[in-house]
Amino acid sequence: MLGKYSKTIVLFTIMVGIIIIMSIFIPDKFLTVINFQSISSQIPEFGLLALAMMIAMMTGGIDLSVVSITNLTGVIAAVILTKLVSPQMGEGLITLIIILAILVAIISSLVCGLLNGVLIAYVGVPPILATLGTMGLFLGIAIVITEGHGITGFPDKFLFIGNGTIWIIPVPLIIFIVCALIVALVLNKTSLGLSIQMLGSNPVASWFAGISNNSILVKTYMITGLLAGISSVIMISRVNSMRPGYGYAYLLTAILVIVLGGVNPSGGFGTVTGVVVGVIILQLLQSGFNILAFSPFFKKFIWGFMLLLVMVINFFVAKYQQSSGKLKIHT
Amino acid sequence: MNKKIKRIFSHSEIYLFFIIIIFSIILTSINPSFLTLENLFDLIKSSAGMGILAVGFLIVLLSGGIDVSFTAIAIAGQYISANVLMATGVDNIYLAFLISCSVGILLGAINGLLISVFKLPTLIVTLGTLSAFHGALLAFVGTKAINTAELPDCFKVFGHNNIFVLTRADGTSYGLSVYALILLGVVIMSWLILKYTMLGRGIYAIGGNRDSAVRAGFNIVGIQFFIYCYVGFLAGIMGVMHISLLRYSNPMYIVGTELGVIAAVVLGGARITGGTGSIIGTLLGVVMISILEKNLVLMGLSSYWHQLFVGLIIIIGVSITSYQNKRRGIRSLTFR
Secondary structure, three states: OOHHHHHHHHHHHHHHHHHHHHHHHOHHHHOOHHHHHHHHHHHHHHHHHHHHHHHHHHOOOOOOOHHHHHHHHHHHHHHHHHHOOOOOOOHHHHHHHHHHHHHHHHHHHHHHHHHHHHHHHHHOOOHHHHHHHHHHHHHHHHHHHHOOOOEEOOOHHHHHHHHOEEOOEEHHHHHHHHHHHHHHHHHHHOHHHHHHHHHHHOHHHHHHOOOOHHHHHHHHHHHHHHHHHHHHHHHHHHHOEEOOOOOOHHHHHHHHHHHHOOOOOOOOOOOHHHHHHHHHHHHHHHHHHHHOOOOHHHHHHHHHHHHHHHHHHHHHHHHHHHHOOOOOOOO | OHHHHHHHHOOOHHHHHHHHHHHHHHHHHHOHHHHOHHHHHHHHHHHHHHHHHHHHHHHHHHOOOOOOOHHHHHHHHHHHHHHHHHHHOOOOHHHHHHHHHHHHHHHHHHHHHHHHOOOOOHHHHHHHHHHHHHHHHHHHHOOOOEOOOOOOHHHHHHHHOEEEEEEOOOOOEEEEEOHHHHHHHHHHHHHHHHHHOHHHHHHHHHHHOHHHHHHOOOOHHHHHHHHHHHHHHHHHHHHHHHHHHHOOEOOOOOOOOHHHHHHHHHHOOOOOOOOOOOHHHHHHHHHHHHHHHHHOOOOOOOOOHHHHHHHHHHHHHHHHHHHHHHHHHHHOOOOO
């Protein structure tokens, strides 16, 4: 009966285990409202990138450009928010500009995704290299726009998106939960979601089943871009500044979460629940490392090491399942 | 005769060669000092390290894999060898190369083990090792930069070594760096391995079609293990060359330049799906990227444009080869 959900249950156990261990060893710093608030304010921007990466990976691809998309769209939104807004403006006009900035950010993230999708689907570039190239390109455009400088100082109203709370729940967390639910719905209940999973399992079979692989791929990478765009709006609002190159550590940790969350990197299988639990685990560890005052370099080492460890463990698990006859056909 | 010309033009390298020529003519017309022997020697010296990394990356690409950790390996080799030399007081460049290359081979072997034995996806493994290697270097070995005064003399002497020296009209001299010789050595060694050994043919075979390679009896695990060790070895060489060139070492350097190397290889016409690509093309790619990098300012663009160009080059380069591949695939009724 465990079957389909076994990985998620294992993950959930790990999560509870980490919470218990940290509560026992560092209760005075871990079990505080501030700590949980900081964890929940960091989950959204990173979680959205992980979801974006998951969708790309479910089609058997990968999107290395997610962080660059957040950089580019963040820079564009930041330019609009700082260049168009002046202190003597009325409240209504400022609100209008904020809406404009968010809209432009979202649209440009869709355009970035479209470019990825077209390169992968219609030109036939392998996703790794297509997104490696666009990773450089999008970041490059962001650097050219800002000339390498940071942009700071957004209208107070805009900061509500990243820092505000509704009741005691941070606004970004609400946005993240809504996005995660929508992604889960799209993947599980729509024909697009089914097509994505079929394409990921076997592209030739899905093509012969009458699915237009190309248009599915384009849509997939546009969704990926969109999620990265939403993440960038939260990101720049939370830190009240934007600098090209911000958040590059997220690329590795997003992939770590995906692999941890049981998504098959060669496509076809993945659950939103798995990824969300993975994101929470990573964020809990992150806060633990911060409390223990680990250096950023040591964290870099740990993340890389964990990614490799998880993959090796997955290899042995798959091998064990194969030999015990649970999972046979493996090409 | 006609056939011969046709054959030359069927290689994509020739187009790149002409682009470089045209580009050089334009640059010379803007700045006449571009087309001088001195500038050429300088270009060779400063891009030899990148060339060596590019040859390594080409071999990975030929086997159908991808490696983004080579920069972390290079800096690890460089920083560890410099620190060991400083700690022991031994001032010997050969020992530096020995240590750096050993570190390179060891770290490459970790990549190779994970990829060949556990059959894990190459990109994700090397992304993980990039982070793990660089993080470990910074966390366990150190973060302190080594400045020119502290640096053992052997590096500085080695960086100044020339194969031959020419004298300018005003009496000052310039020469062709020994780096050219190292690059040539690496190129010839890699070319011989790829062209004349069973191992090299195996690398092409895995990249062309993995299943066929297995059935043809190639030892895939062994070949893949060799590839990543070899890349590590080359990265180790590059690490020592880099420190000798700059006469300074910062453990934050080199990492982050992967994209430029990848762009050079892709520009050189290597197929990303594996199986095809030549060392000559790769070297031309390195030349093109280096010229572009050095002369952006000359063309009236600030250095901020560099990243954008690298991205654009990768996209255009991979698009052309992929599109040709795709059309060939449709014609022969094979589906992706």
